[in-house]
Amino acid sequence: MSSANIGWLFYKDYFKDIIYSDLKNLNNEAVVNKKISNIINQLPKIDSQEALGNVQFEATTTYPGLLIGSGNAHELPDIKGQAILGFHFDYTTGLPCLQGSSVKGILRSAFKHRDYIKELLDEKNRAVDIEKLEIEIFGQTNGSTKIVAGKDVFFDANVAKYSKELLGDDFITPHKDPLKNPIPLRFIKVMPNVTFRFDFELHDGLLSRDEKAILFAQILSDLGAGARTNVGY
Secondary structure, eight states: OOOOOHHHHHHTGGGTTOOTTOTTOHHHHHHHHHHHHHHHTOOOOOOOOOOOSSEEEEEEOOTTOBOOSTTSOOOOSSOTTOBOSOOOBOTTTOOBEEOHHHHHHHHHHHTTOHHHHHHHSOGGGTTSOHHHHHHHHHEEEETTTEEEEOSOEEOOEEEEEESSOSEEEEEEOOOSOTTSOOOOEEEEEEOTTEEEEEEEEOOOSSSOHHHHHHHHHHHHHHHOOSSOGGGTO
């Protein structure tokens, strides 16, 4: 059986067949559970994709997985068992996708810690001016309105391969009232052992493009990507 576009299943098909006039109807819970099961059971074929830019590397998710696009709106009215967090899928392929702007944001956030960046550089590059390196890579705001663009380009990171599972579900249990049992809230995640390919158009400068790629890979390995990295994602 061919796989459906998972992005379409999550943002379009998911909201069909709900009885909005009777939200307490038990059929709604059954419908939602069936939809989520269908989403996480999709096992799409990953076609080889043309490389973008001039530098690529791969990174693989670890336990408990990866959350991307959780800030996107997705919540239904009060229906038990729903997936409450949004998710980001590539519009064309329907596969999980880490946006290039997010990759850039993660990497740039590391440059707030100059000593950390310096520690990641090899001995011959320890004398590099980290502030100038940041501007060279990411650009800067010159004055109140003019933005000077960085030289390097950050493309979306896409799924390159996975072993047994691509998506799964998990739960958070917020304690709004310490006197009541928490109600588990369900969400969708990328499973462990899913490999993403990161693509960049990098230029030689204070560091060579290959040295930048090594630096970027180490930062992503240390800081992680997506939401809830403070609890292991």
